Amino acid sequence: MYGAMSPPVLSIEGLRKQYGNFTALHDVSLEIPAGEIFALLGPNGAGKSTLIGAICGMVRKTAGKVRLFGIDIDEDPVTPRYRVGLVPQEINFDPFFNPVECLEIQQGYYGQKPDPERIREVLEAMQLTSKANVVTRALSGGMRRRLLIAKALVHRPQLVFLDEPTAGVDVELRRDLWSYIRRLRAEGTTVVLTTHYLEEAEELADRVGIIDGGRLLLLEEKAALLERLGKRQTAVHFTEPQQSLPEALGELGVVLSEDGNSALYTEQATSNHGSGRVLGALYSAGLPIRDVETQRPRLEEILIEVLRSGGAANAQKQEVQA
Amino acid sequence: MNRLGMKTLLMKEIRRFVRIPGQTLLSPLISTSLYFVVFGSALSGRISQVEGVPYLAFIVPGLVFLSVANNAFINASSSIFSSKIQGTIVDLLVAPLGPFELIVGFAGGAVVRGILVGLLTWLVGIFFAGPSLQHALLTLGVLVLGAYTFALLGLLSGLWAEKFEQVNFFPTFVMLPLTFLGGVFYNVEQLPGIWRTVSLFNPVVYLVDGLRYGMLGVGMFQPWVAPTVLTALALVSTAIVHALLARGYKLTS
Numbered sequence: 001m002y003g004a005m006s007p008p009v010l011s012i013e014g015l016r017k018q019y020g021n022f023t024a025l026h027d028v029s030l031e032i033p034a035g036e037i038f039a040l041l042g043p044n045g046a047g048k049s050t051l052i053g054a055i056c057g058m059v060r061k062t063a064g065k066v067r068l069f070g071i072d073i074d075e076d077p078v079t080p081r082y083r084v085g086l087v088p089q090e091i092n093f094d095p096f097f098n099p100v101e102c103l104e105i106q107q108g109y110y111g112q113k114p115d116p117e118r119i120r121e122v123l124e125a126m127q128l129t130s131k132a133n134v135v136t137r138a139l140s141g142g143m144r145r146r147l148l149i150a151k152a153l154v155h156r157p158q159l160v161f162l163d164e165p166t167a168g169v170d171v172e173l174r175r176d177l178w179s180y181i182r183r184l185r186a187e188g189t190t191v192v193l194t195t196h197y198l199e200e201a202e203e204l205a206d207r208v209g210i211i212d213g214g215r216l217l218l219l220e221e222k223a224a225l226l227e228r229l230g231k232r233q234t235a236v237h238f239t240e241p242q243q244s245l246p247e248a249l250g251e252l253g254v255v256l257s258e259d260g261n262s263a264l265y266t267e268q269a270t271s272n273h274g275s276g277r278v279l280g281a282l283y284s285a286g287l288p289i290r291d292v293e294t295q296r297p298r299l300e301e302i303l304i305e306v307l308r309s310g311g312a313a314n315a316q317k318q319e320v321q322a
Numbered sequence: 323m324n325r326l327g328m329k330t331l332l333m334k335e336i337r338r339f340v341r342i343p344g345q346t347l348l349s350p351l352i353s354t355s356l357y358f359v360v361f362g363s364a365l366s367g368r369i370s371q372v373e374g375v376p377y378l379a380f381i382v383p384g385l386v387f388l389s390v391a392n393n394a395f396i397n398a399s400s401s402i403f404s405s406k407i408q409g410t411i412v413d414l415l416v417a418p419l420g421p422f423e424l425i426v427g428f429a430g431g432a433v434v435r436g437i438l439v440g441l442l443t444w445l446v447g448i449f450f451a452g453p454s455l456q457h458a459l460l461t462l463g464v465l466v467l468g469a470y471t472f473a474l475l476g477l478l479s480g481l482w483a484e485k486f487e488q489v490n491f492f493p494t495f496v497m498l499p500l501t502f503l504g505g506v507f508y509n510v511e512q513l514p515g516i517w518r519t520v521s522l523f524n525p526v527v528y529l530v531d532g533l534r535y536g537m538l539g540v541g542m543f544q545p546w547v548a549p550t551v552l553t554a555l556a557l558v559s560t561a562i563v564h565a566l567l568a569r570g571y572k573l574t575s
Contacts, residue, residue, distance in 0.1 A: 019575075053575070056416045060574050078324070081418040092409030096338050108330025109417035151413070 008067075009034045009159050009190045010055065015064035017050055017214070024050045025214040027064065034158075037181065037191045039205035039222070041198065041303055047214040048194040049089055052161050056086050068159070082110055085157030089164045089194075091144045093136040099123060099147050100132045103154045110155035122150040125180050127173060142169050149177070159190045166200060178203050198299045208299070210306045218306050222299075229305065230297020234275045236263045239288040246285045252278055263287070328423040331414070335431020339397055347439060350393055354385055354443045358450045361507055372509050373540040379454060382447035383533040384506030387468060387526075389443040394436030394469040395497060398428050398476030403489050406480075411573055421567035425477070425560065432473035433466065440465055454538050460545055461536030467552035468529050472497075474559035481563075481572050500526045511542055525551055 010032040017025040025047050032038050040048050053059030055066055057077060066073045068080035094102060103122065104114040123129050126146040131139060139147065149165055162181075166174045174197075181191055181204055195201055201208060201222070208225055210218040218225070241260035254265045265278045275294065282289060339346040362378045372380040405411040414424065455461060479492040504526030510518060521527050532548020535541030567573075 057570075058412060058415050058574055060570060078418045078420050081416065084416065086412070086416045088409070088412045090409050090412075092412060094408065094410050096341055097334075105330055105334050106413065106417075108333075109324075109327045109413065109419060111324050111326045111418065113326070 008032055009069055010192070011065075011067040011070075012051075012055070013065040015051070015054060015066060016062045017047075017054055017059060018062040023214055025054065025061075028211075028214070028216050030209065030216065030219065032159075032190060032192060034190055035185060035188055036206045037185050037193060037204050038207050038209065039201035040192065040194045040209045040211060041201055041299070042194075042211040043307065046212045048211055049163055050214070051211070052086070052163055052192070052194065056084065056161060057081070058088075082155075083158040085152035085155065085160040087145075087148050087152040087160070087162045087165045089167075091141065091148065093139070093144050093147065095135065095137045098133050098135055099128055099139075099150070102136065102147065103150060106151045106154050112155055118154060118156070122154050125153075125176075126150045127176070142173070145169055146173070153184070157189065160184065160192070162191060162193045162195075164194055164196065166195065166197060174200070198303060202299050210303060212307050225302060226297045226299070229302045231266050231268060231301055232275070232297055233295045234265045234267075234278065235293045235295070236265075236279070236282055236287075237261060237290045237293065238263070239290045242287065245287075246281075249278070249281050249285065252281060254278055254281075324418050324420070324423050327417060327419050328426050331419065331423065331427025332430040335397070335401060335427060336434050338401065338431070339435045346393070346397070346435060347442065350389055350439045351442050351446065354389055355446050357381070357385055357388075358446060362450055365507075373538075375538050375540060376451065378451040379447075379538060380509075380534075381507055382444070382451050382454075383537045384504070384530045385447060386440045386443045386465075386537075387530050387533050388501055388506055390436040390440035390465055390469045391472040391497070391501060391526075391529075392436075392493070393439040394432040394473040395476035395479070395493065397435045398432035398473040399480035399483070399489055399492070400476075401431065402428060402477055402480035403483050406573070415570070415573060421564045424567050425474070425563060428477055429470055429473040432476060433469040436469035436473065437465055440469070455536075456539035457536045457545070460549070461533060464529060464532045464536055464548050464552060467549065467556055468533075471552055471555045471559055474556070474563050477563050478559065478566070481566055484572065500524055505530050509542070525555060528552075 008031040010030070012028060012030045015025055015028040016023065028047075028051060040051065042048050050059055054061040055068070055073075057073075069083060071080045073080065097105065100119055100123070103119045107114055107118075120129070123132055126149055128143060128146055128150065131143060136144065136147065145165070145168055149162070152160055152162070166177055169177065178200065181193075185191060191204075193201065193204065205222045208218070208220060208222045209216055220228070235257075238261055242256060243260065245254060245256050245263060249263065252265070253267075254263050256262075257264055263278075263282060265275065267275065279292065358378070358381075361381060365377055369377045371377065402411075405414070419427075475492065475497075479489065483489045483491070503521060504524050505521070510521045510527050513521060528543060528548050528551040531541045531543050532545070532552070535545050535548070
């Protein structure tokens with residue numbers, strides 16, 4: 001489903017949001033093609049929820065264009081919403097209704113008659129079947145969040161915004177949700193995801209955007225990003241602590257861990273030969289090797305790196321402007 | 323237009339108040355019964371007749387109007403305010419529902435509650451003062467238009483309020499004086515000169531008078547005055563609430 005030729009389901013041009021003197025979004029531009037899982041990453045207050053809010057109608061944008069399914073939301077804010085679903089970051093629930101009634105109401109809002117089969121399906125996917133007729137007041141925090149996800153999906157939207165969908169959801173269920181999101185993508189649904197669990201973005205995303213201070217600092221395919229900026233760390237653990245490493249290993253960039261139990265080597269993910277050379281040198285030095293551990297490139301390090309360099313660039317820009 | 327969405331919101335609003343009948347239906351009924359007992363019994367001994375009708379019968383239309391107006395107002399204001407506080411307003415902001423659908427849904431639910439409590443109050447009035455309905459169409463028109471207008475004022479109040487104490491601002495500082503000085507318990511014509519003139523600026527005077535004419539066949543003004551005033555108020559408040567919802571007043575940031 002996901003492909004470069006797909007027309008964008010979401011297109012944003014120069015989106016800006018100003019709260020008085022504070023700029024929450026700085027001319028953000030972005031296109032999301034159909035069938036993509038797009039992860040928007042950034043620290044708290046970076047502008048992720050503001051961006052989603054401006055697209056979905058919860059935030060009044062100051063400037064810029066947003067097109068959903070080719071429709072400019074300034075000209076027609078209502079029509080595209082039939083095809084959009086949102087899981088908001090803040091948990092909400094209506095204490096007067098149970099999950100089945102909440103989902104029936106949700107379908108009605110989207111112009112659909114109650115569909116018991118679809119409701120049963122989403123409740124099952126969110127593992128809420130046993131709570132189907134329990135008042136929402138009696139649901140736990142995790143269950144309420146799952147109900148939010150069910151509400152966002154029950155009308156079969158073609159574009160879903162998941163703003164921190166798995167916060168407070170236990171590990172096992174989180175993995176089940178990931179499978180469900182993959183299934184949605186396979187069915188052609190486009191997913192925009194914000195998350196604090198970078199593992200979630202690593203698992204799911206086709207493309208990643210990093211936002212900070214209201215600026216989109218980076219926009220790239222996840223695999224290419226991990227390849228380009230990711231670092232691979234190799235840790236060689238010894239059977240007994242070492243005082244130091246031979247000079248040849250130091251020249252290769254290998255360092256001894258503080259406790260002396262491991263030799264650590266970090267290289268770019270694109271490098272094809274570094275680890276092999278290091279391992280060869282370690283064997284040649286006759287060090288007592290117990291095992292070797294390799295850590296694949298992680299989004300977390302990339303995020304930290306991009307935020308650091310992005311923050312520095314912004315600070316520089318502000319200095320120049322001043 | 324999203325008819326099904328609108329109907330869903332309307333039905334949800336009705337189900338919401340039906341689920342707590344003690345608070346939404348029974349409680350206003352008890353307070354109205356107390357009005358009949360206290361005002362009716364205490365004053366009917368001193369004021370035997372007003373405009374040619376027994377005092378107990380005279381206060382029935384005003385009390386019915388009070389019930390309709392208060393309940394329509396409270397239903398709309400508490401519903402939208404609690405949606406804001408609970409965060410469920412997001413469901414409506416993101417859904418394909420425009421200002422028109424939101425007005426029909428919220429105000430429709432409030433009108434149904436207002437009319438329902440008004441009818442129950444009327445039944446209590448019939449118990450105390452006997453039945454009387456002179457102009458059914460006018461009575462129904464004033465009740466529905468009155469309920470709708472106060473529902474919209476409730477929406478306005480709920481939209482504006484950001485704290486719990488602000489929800490009570492309109493009912494306490496605007497509605498209570500207007501309704502109690504609106505000729506519910508007395509005939510405005512009996513007031514001394516200046517107060518009579520001041521009272522004529524209170525729209526509730528015309529609404530109570532219209533309902534009194536519809537139910538009892540007696541009134542100060544021409545029968546068309548109340549529906550005209552109510553239609554004007556309904557149109558103005560609809561325009562204001564529509565404009566505020568369209569720009570997301572205190573709903574979007």
